[in-house]
Amino acid sequence: MSLSGGLKDGGELRIYDTVDELATDLADYIAELSEVSVKERGFFAIAISGGSLISLMGKLCEAPYNKTIDWAKWYILWADERVVAKNHVDSNYKLAKDGLLSKVPVVPGHVYSINDSMSAEEAATEYEFVLRQLVKTRIVGVSECSDCPKFDLILLGMGPDGHIASLFPNHSALDEKDEWVTFITDSPKPPPERITFTLPVINSASNVAMVVTGGSKAEAVHLAIDDMGPDCPQLPARMVCPTNGKLVWFLDRLAASKLEAPEFAK
Numbered sequence: 001m002s003l004s005g006g007l008k009d010g011g012e013l014r015i016y017d018t019v020d021e022l023a024t025d026l027a028d029y030i031a032e033l034s035e036v037s038v039k040e041r042g043f044f045a046i047a048i049s050g051g052s053l054i055s056l057m058g059k060l061c062e063a064p065y066n067k068t069i070d071w072a073k074w075y076i077l078w079a080d081e082r083v084v085a086k087n088h089v090d091s092n093y094k095l096a097k098d099g100l101l102s103k104v105p106v107v108p109g110h111v112y113s114i115n116d117s118m119s120a121e122e123a124a125t126e127y128e129f130v131l132r133q134l135v136k137t138r139i140v141g142v143s144e145c146s147d148c149p150k151f152d153l154i155l156l157g158m159g160p161d162g163h164i165a166s167l168f169p170n171h172s173a174l175d176e177k178d179e180w181v182t183f184i185t186d187s188p189k190p191p192p193e194r195i196t197f198t199l200p201v202i203n204s205a206s207n208v209a210m211v212v213t214g215g216s217k218a219e220a221v222h223l224a225i226d227d228m229g230p231d232c233p234q235l236p237a238r239m240v241c242p243t244n245g246k247l248v249w250f251l252d253r254l255a256a257s258k259l260e261a262p263e264f265a266k
């Protein structure tokens, strides 16, 4: 790692010279959290996103991780999903299956993809029901401060507009306080119909990792992390702030290039 530091709100910033270094450290980070969760709870409840994150998780398919991780204890959900068929090129499930899940010995019954034969609204309702069953059986933990699920790890990417999962800037889904999973039909990024975990669920996790690479995201990284004073934008990525959990940003040099602290922006 080329640089690491603490953030004001207790989060951690890790900046890497190369995407390859980032991917290796990300794999170590995930493997360590998996080991701790399996030791403490008997399960590892992880929610993943789509996009560039999946290829950045690719080292998990290689030695030593493919052999050393206790894959049978993994329970995998999606922080967001596009409402398309599971074999559609836009499906976050397909992306993860092709790029990761088909290459490691996860238990197919522990992989919770959305029902792709429903409307976005119905799919969100059903996905929340599935999540409620997992919380009831404590496969997914429960937050000490609310009845929200407490994932061992939620992995998020971020778009150049600062969106995370399928929570977009200035969208009413950002205000959702009661539902665990909500839906949108007007995503500014295609495809328009999506389901997404809400902020209360994301912020109830034990660990949240924001994994962001590339210069096209540097401005959004700056707006999400730097002290912006009273003109602070309502950027979804800035609203990620786990109540009793730990936030770690994984950035490459390009994504970090507009951070204000000079040691980070080098």
Ligand SMILES: O=C1O[C@H](COP(=O)(O)O)[C@@H](O)[C@H](O)[C@H]1O
Binding pocket: 049, 050, 051, 052, 053, 080, 081, 082, 092, 156, 157, 158, 159, 160, 163, 164, 165, 166, 189
């Ligand atoms: O549409 C989405 O975009 C974000 C960011 O994707 P990236 O390719 O720019 O990393 C992703 O995290 C989310 O899961 C996905 O649905």
